[in-house]
Amino acid sequence: MAQAVFTAGRTSAWSAPRWRPRQASVLAFALLAPSLLFLALFTYWPVAQVLWQSMHGQIRVGGPQAYVGLDNFQKLLADAAFRKALVNNLVYALGTVIPSLVLALGFAMALVKTTRVNALFRALFFLPVLIPLVAAASIFLFLFLPNVGLIDYHLAKLAISGPNWLGDPDIALWSIMALTIWKNAGYYMLFFLAGLQAVPADAYEAAILDGAGPWQRLRYVTLPYLKPTIGFVLVIGLLNVVTQVDHVFVLTKGGPSDSTNLLLFYVYQQAVENYDAGRAAAGTLVMLALLLVVTASSLRTLERSFGEKEP
Amino acid sequence: MTTTRRTLLAGAALAASFALSPAFAQGQTEIELFFPVPVDGQLARDMATLLKEFNEKNPSIKATPVYTGSYDETLIKTRAAMKAGKPPAAVIMSANFLLDLKIEGEIQPMDALIKADGKTNDQFMGQFFDALHGNAVLDRQVYGVPFHNSTPLLYVNTDHLKEAGLDPDKLPANWEELVTTAKKLTRRDGDRVTRWGMMMPSNYDYGGWILQALTHSNGGQWFNVDYGGEVYYDTPSMLGALTFWSDLVSKHKVHPAGVQAGGAVSSAFLSGQASMMLLSTGSLTHIRTNAKFPYKVAFVPKNVKNEVPIGGASLVIPTGVEGERRKAAWTLINWMTSPEKSGWWSRATGYFAPNKAAYDTAEMKAFIEKNPDAGIAVSQLAFAKPWFATYRTVPVRKAIEDELAAVLSAKKTPKEALVAAQKQADEIMRPYVEQTALKLPTN
Secondary structure (H helix, E strand, O other): OHHHHHHHHHHHHOOOOOOHHHHHHHHHHHHHHHHHHHHHHHHHHHHHHHHHHHOEEEOOOOOOEEEOOOHHHHHHHHOHHHHHHHHHHHHHHHHHHHHHHHHHHHHHHHHOOOOHHHHHHHHHHHHHHHOOHHHHHHHHHHHOOOOOOHHHHHHHHOOOOOOOOOOOOOOHHHHHHHHHHHHHHHHHHHHHHHHHHOOOHHHHHHHHHOOOOHHHHHHHHHHHHHHHHHHHHHHHHHHHHHHOOHHHHHHOOOOOOOOOOOHHHHHHHHHHHOOOHHHHHHHHHHHHHHHHHHHHHHHHHHHHHHHOOOO | OHHHHHHHHHHHHHHHHHHHHHHHHOOOEEEEEEEOOOOOOOHHHHHHHHHHHHHHHOOOEEEEEEEOOOHHHHHHHHHHHHHOOOOOOEEEEEHHHHHHHHHOOOEOOOHHHHHHOOOOHHHHHOOEOHHHOOOOEEOOEEOOEEEEEEOEEEEEEHHHHHHOOOOOOOOOOEHHHHHHHHHHHOEEEOOEEEEEEEEOOOOOOHHHHHHHHHHHHOOOOOEOOOOOOOEOOOOHHHHHHHHHHHHHHHOOOOOOOOOOOHHHHHHHHHOOOEEEEEEEHHHHHHHHHHOOOOEEEEOOOEOOOOOEEOEEEEEEOEOOOOHHHHHHHHHHHHHHOOHHHHHHHHHHHOOEOOEHHHHHOHHHHHHHHHOHHHHHHHHHHHHEEOOOOOOOHHHHHHHHHHHHHHHHOOOOOHHHHHHHHHHHHHHHHHHHHHHOOOOOOOO
16 A cells, blocks of 8 residues: 555656655554544554553552563563463464464365355354353353363263363363354364465366375365465464453463463553553563564565465 | 223323323432342342332332342442442442451441441440441441341251161251261262262352361451451361361362352252351341251351351441432431341341341241251350451462362362462451551651
8 A cells, every 4th residue: 555655756756856755654654543542542652551561560559650670570580370371372373373374274175166055054154163261161061061061971872981170180272162163163264265266267277187195185185275364364363362462361260280370461460450450461462462473474484485486 | 902901001001100200200319239149049139129128118219220240249349330430329248348448448337327327336336236347337436237148057867867767857067077977977879979968159259258167167267357457277286177178078078079169059959959058147037948958057167166157248338428419328227227127138048147136036046946946056156256367368368278179189188279379368468468457657
């Protein structure tokens, strides 16, 4: 957008070189102003506040905020719960984004042909996306109930004593991940459906004429065409992983023994339960830095795949 | 065409009420009451009924009930409202948060209001059960008015007792009897347990309270009642309590492993998948209405002595509530904790009425006659002690609850867990300790 305006300004600049470029940049800023205003108000200003808060805290119990330097960061790194949340978030990211992505691609490939049955299945797979996360978590809360819950109830019929899905520190995070995959796969399927429909039919025809089997078609035709979609879904997925905690709140509150504590939930706990705004701000900054690295590297990969020549 | 006419009439009535409402609103003090729902049941509906009656009786005040979730969430939301500069006029606050709120300067003493009514603090508090004073009177000032209170209670499915050939009139009274009874009640199908003899909730908020009950029954203390910077996690009495719970799971295998939420425990009991449970008296009404089998309640079984912590909530007025709103809040608080209303609330929910005179009312006498389980809950109050309260109560409590979860999942031994919990709790309370007990004169 900005580039287009700039070019437009330059082409007409030949006739009136003295004021046109300036007018162009005024126009550019005028067009950008609303977005800049909102960015400043809802992103940069809060970030500045968090930066300030991360170096302040209560020195006296019940007292006002005071400058404490890097104390909050030291406390943060010394906290085992924070390190645990960091590791949990990593496991959670890898364990949900990749399976949801593979599942979504599978669904999309199976349902890419528009038939009536496929339309029904598409709707069914998309259904979880429509349910609010808190509502979905509440449903899973009942599914996961030990002994009396739906899952354990049916397992009992097969004479299997089901595990304590949310009450066992070894299983709880995986239970939550199952909910996330269930919730996200249908959403990502939409992108893949769109991506698949954009693959030209003659590419497949050519592949078949060359004697390519189904695996080779997937490897050398479908996947290269879907590269931008995969990149896009990866970015969305990774952002979701860090910003969603509603289900943790509903299902486990980070327990048992911090086994399902994620970064954002940790920040919430520090801010509102432990009443430690300084440490929460420090945690937010660490999260922000991580997000920046993730998105920047993903966007670079994305750009590269967009820039590549079509296969 | 009756529908049209009815619609017209309804419309007219609506218009009339709109026209009238500004007149009513004038001179009316609007206040809001934050209230939690910590146990199963219909508490939110009952609260709406209660406040509707209050508003009808007090036309100069318009009190709005605001549902705020669990006890922990109510604390969070109250603090958020205060930070936003809009403190609610009154809050039903978990009784053990009062000390922390006082330390942070977030609630106000009610001494002036009590004095204005022509009473001394002792006279005012005298209407409530003695066990409730510890969590309401801090440093000789009244910070909370007890509204509904509880203790843990043993619930037993008497059908299951009979099936197992046990006497339904003789409920387990000590830990030894509890273990032998639970063993007889537990049903197995090979290695698989189809019915648990005993269940206790161990989720956040509930687990710490139950463990405190076991610690008291084991002769222990849990925390320093007079000082907000000391807990006794790594002590013999707590080791005994935690080992007992852990043994029920790992050694006797009569209690399921891992964390059990309060709702999961009551569901298991109601569906017949658990024969006995420790749960709040606050759940009495829920169990009474939903149990399709005969059940009985008893004191929490003791090891050394009968002693339990109180639970439940008190009404508080946040700092910053002044003038007419403070007066209106005080009117509401007094009305809600009167013998009649606290009695009504007790019958609706199962909680104790903290006001002793509530039990002298005819309705309450008839109710207890009909529901002896409510009477047993009241008699246990004589053995009740204050609820755990320190500086930063929630994280200090979570420190032990996280370790409790590890023990119940066989990740740690009770001793390891208590050492770790003590270390973490001390760390959390250190700022307070350093500024109070350790702050000695330097010259």
